[in-house]
Amino acid sequence: EDQVTQSPEALRLQEGESSSLNCSYTVSGLRGLFWYRQDPGKGPEFLFTLYSAGEEKEKERLKATLTKKESFLHITAPKPEDSATYLCAVHQTGNQFYFGTGTSLTVIP
């Protein structure tokens, strides 16, 4: 069964405490893996797209990596404004998008 699983569901970090969010997938045929940030009541904000195992992308305090079965979003020295829900989604070669249920990140000052 094609699915995307994110862990942990919720994460509380102290400001400056680095950590990683996980997105594992069992989707047959990967066209791309997307990472988004979503604030309550707002549309997802695009962060990265990864296409092949071994690929890495960085943006400010965020770094996304991809293997054949999972992706990690590393957050280095997070700030309170990084608090949000982080979503990953897999675009499958069968033309479907599968979203994970998200990780709710809270960064405490």
Next chain:
Amino acid sequence: AAGVIQSPRHLIKEKRETATLKCYPIPRHDTVYWYQQGPGQDPQFLISFYEKMQSDKGSIPDRFSAQQFSDYHSELNMSSLELGDSALYFCASSYWTDSTDTQYFGPGTRLTVL
């Protein structure tokens, strides 16, 4: 910079009524996506268009239809509305640059079916 525009932002309908949601992508973006996000749920992909042609189809009910027009705006038509259709509906547009598909979401339309 211009963003994805969705209208209306809020819509209240009765059961069995119809609704039309509109999406205006960022200029020069060639792909439009529609998603449905229920309360506390992750987004569900509905349908997408590339260069005005339907490209991918997800979990879109038969009661819904969508199209993209010559000016690249897209409309999601929803008929025989049900209570379970109450959700946030997001449109996103994207373009391919620097070997990556960059996707931008609109603010969403909140549909409430009474």
